[in-house]
Amino acid sequence: MLTYITIPVGAFQENCRFLINQENGSTVICDPGDNARELYRLTEKYHLKVKAIILTHGHLDHCGGAMELARLLNVEILGPHRDDEYWLHNLDMQASMFGLESRPPLTPHRYLEDGEVLDIPDIGEKILVLHCPGHTPGQVCFYFKESGILLSGDVLFAGSVGRSDFPKGDPEQLISSIRNKLMILPDETRVLPGHGGESTIGEEKRENPYINGYFG
Numbered sequence: 001m002l003t004y005i006t007i008p009v010g011a012f013q014e015n016c017r018f019l020i021n022q023e024n025g026s027t028v029i030c031d032p033g034d035n036a037r038e039l040y041r042l043t044e045k046y047h048l049k050v051k052a053i054i055l056t057h058g059h060l061d062h063c064g065g066a067m068e069l070a071r072l073l074n075v076e077i078l079g080p081h082r083d084d085e086y087w088l089h090n091l092d093m094q095a096s097m098f099g100l101e102s103r104p105p106l107t108p109h110r111y112l113e114d115g116e117v118l119d120i121p122d123i124g125e126k127i128l129v130l131h132c133p134g135h136t137p138g139q140v141c142f143y144f145k146e147s148g149i150l151l152s153g154d155v156l157f158a159g160s161v162g163r164s165d166f167p168k169g170d171p172e173q174l175i176s177s178i179r180n181k182l183m184i185l186p187d188e189t190r191v192l193p194g195h196g197g198e199s200t201i202g203e204e205k206r207e208n209p210y211i212n213g214y215f216g
């Protein structure tokens with residue numbers, strides 16, 4: 001079983017997550033959006049053996065610290081889907097929009113495909129990749145079946161959904177991604193979004209007005 005810790009990073013308080021195999025300390029880091037050095041120090045402090053960095057999408061608040069952290073840890077960056085190349089290659093534009101420090105374009109070691117299963121050494125659990133376009137075209141969510149955890153990025157939030165009014169966003173696609181890829185997961189699945197608090201699939205099925213059609 002995996003345990004996890006959440007470290008909000010950067011100006012947008014994005015939830016960077018460490019997924020940790022409790023038996024051997026092997027760790028996957030999802031969405032190190034900022035504060036790479038601080039995250040690196042945490043891995044040292046807790047003697048974590050980081051095996052990979054995984055990215056949900058190409059927005060700066062999620063991937064802005066990925067290259068520096070990958071260099072410090074000497075690990076690969078996996079994801080998101082190739083359709084987020086537009087965002088990953090325009091990190092400097094994203095940074096200047098928010099008055100943040102400029103970043104070079106990011107090319108992950110590997111893009112991910114819908115339905116792909118990641119088998120990262122020593123993590124002890126496979127990770128299913130779910131391509132969920134709508135917030136960005138190449139956004140993916142990560143499903144840890146054994147631990148019952150969904151990293152939902154900026155697709156699904158507790159009681160809300162991601163914005164779809166950015167360039168290349170698509171509100172209908174977003175809702176159909178959520179209905180067809182996420183709402184079919186078991187009700188007890190813990191939903192860990194890229195911002196804000198946690199939820200479960202069952203709770204979102206019952207309570208989330210965006211999915212239930214009250215807002216079209």
Ligand SMILES: [Zn+2]
Nearest residue numbers: 057059135154
């Ligand atoms: Zn985003």
Ligand SMILES: [Zn+2]
Nearest residue numbers: 059061154194
């Ligand atoms: Zn975000």
